[in-house]
Amino acid sequence: GGFRGGELIVNTFAYHFTPAGSMLECGAQALGCTVIPTGVGQTEMQVTTIRDLRVAGLVGTPSFLKLIVEKADEMKADIASLGKAHVGAEYLPPALRQGMAARGIRVSQSYASADLGLIAYESLMPEGTVNEGMILDEALILEIVRPGTGDPLPAGEVGEVVITSLNRDYPLIRFGTGDLSAMLPGASPCGRTNARIRGWMGRADQTTKVRAMFVTPKQVNEVLRRHPEVLKARLVVEGETGNDRMTLKCEAGERADGLVEAIVASIREVTKLRGEVELVAPGSLPNDGKVIEDARKYG
Amino acid sequence: GGFRGGELIVNTFAYHFTPAGSMLECGAQALGCTVIPTGVGQTEMQVTTIRDLRVAGLVGTPSFLKLIVEKADEMKADIASLGKAHVGAEYLPPALRQGMAARGIRVSQSYASADLGLIAYESLMPEGTVNEGMILDEALILEIVRPGTGDPLPAGEVGEVVITSLNRDYPLIRFGTGDLSAMLPGASPCGRTNARIRGWMGRADQTTKVRAMFVTPKQVNEVLRRHPEVLKARLVVEGETGNDRMTLKCEAGERADGLVEAIVASIREVTKLRGEVELVAPGSLPNDGKVIEDARKYG
Known part of the structure; x- marks a missing residue:
């Protein structure tokens, strides 16, 4: 500071x-x-x-x-x-x-x-400018994983911050913080060379209720696991109170016959709920760490 | 502990x-x-x-x-x-x-x-008994003085606790705590040999209001200073609301002619109030650190 x-x-x-x-x-x-x-x-x-x-x-x-x-x-x-x-x-x-x-x-x-103490900090230039992003504490190992899984994401993707701390008093291995962030490329202008993250970008737990049933990021990932053709997915929940609709938007390269129907069946098996499926082009879903987007309007 | x-x-x-x-x-x-x-x-x-x-x-x-x-x-x-x-x-x-x-x-x-941190502490015997009194912190110098003055009292007399702390960070010379206590004779059964005091025995500031005027321990001591024949004194305030009476009880060895009248005059000069004087035998006033005793009934 x-x-x-x-x-x-x-x-x-x-x-x-x-x-x-x-x-x-x-x-x-x-x-x-x-x-x-x-x-x-x-x-x-x-x-x-x-x-x-x-x-x-x-x-x-x-x-x-x-x-x-x-x-x-x-x-x-x-x-x-x-x-x-x-x-x-x-x-x-x-x-x-x-x-x-x-x-x-x-x-x-x-x-x-x-639990962890300091995770990352902003650095200042000698004249007082605050540099972009936050530098990781030197004693920690940081991973960015897809919410609801422990799978590391490619550099730059938004996901859950998972930290490993090997201190003797209170070691923690792959501790999920529940916070969203992403790695920042390059080194800080202040001269520190350790990994940098963007700031806090929201909470990773996107568990939501659809037609009175809980739907979790883990369930979305279970659906994905059954369909390796799907590279990335985002469950969008819409509708007015009492009339929720959910659509799984799937980035898919190969679009095999019957893929949509198969995913719809998986959604029903995993969530016990009916959901639509929309295939989208690879790279078209937003990079904001969201596995479930609650797009309903409240109040 | x-x-x-x-x-x-x-x-x-x-x-x-x-x-x-x-x-x-x-x-x-x-x-x-x-x-x-x-x-x-x-x-x-x-x-x-x-x-x-x-x-x-x-x-x-x-x-x-x-x-x-x-x-x-x-x-x-x-x-x-x-x-x-x-x-x-x-x-x-x-x-x-x-x-x-x-x-x-x-x-x-x-x-x-x-201001001082630890002043004194109780000690325990190995089997858990708590010893009488409190042992002075080894880094401090303690005096017991007559309230309203800086005059040290003989061992055993109740008075204000005054502490000197020679620590470099925050030295204090003859710091009046405003608390009443007295020295305890002998050494603690636990084996520690430093000075001991009785516990906290009340607050030393006995400033009170008599007929809407403040009367302070310092004023009582100023009266005493003018009459060296008086060894110790205690101002007792009595009466019902709106009808306060004050009496200075004086321990006096020699009872020279006109002493009472002279003290009455001093009380009026120093406090601007009328007070009675009662001479009592040396050693007859209670040893409780009180220079002013408010004996009025309230409520």
């Missing part, structure tokens, strides 16, 4: 019943920063602390950063000392990052989880 | 905007314990954690210990693994300690503050 030794940091992650507070505190202390643990909530006290102690940096979720800055405006509190924030634990909207930059707060993010 | 390396400890002190959580965590980790930081509140989750992980020890306030044990009873949760608790930050009622002992939880306490 561009923090430097000697700087005063407010840590707005919680320490109670979650490792987030402690994890970020240890990181900041390793850099030589002094950390004020505030936890979540108490926004007014957090603003007062930043103002009175001229705090240089903030660590927390994007939401809390926003809340605190808005509260400072409301209180007309001078928090100009706050020049950087390092965020995580939820999606960082680009508009929020731009808004913060406009008022002099440089925002960078990292991607971590309670 | 009798904690041992390898034990699992629940830390119910808060980590946010207070050093208590972190202070106790560092202590437990130095012993080799594994600490689960829960913070305050979330009593049900604390009980579930103790039950599911078979937690051996608890750190927190006496109130929270009580709340958690009561919640466990209410939930019919088996928390028999919890055999010890180390408490602080507020008064530990002897009845609470006895009640906990009766259900197999040994309770010991320490006396600490945000």
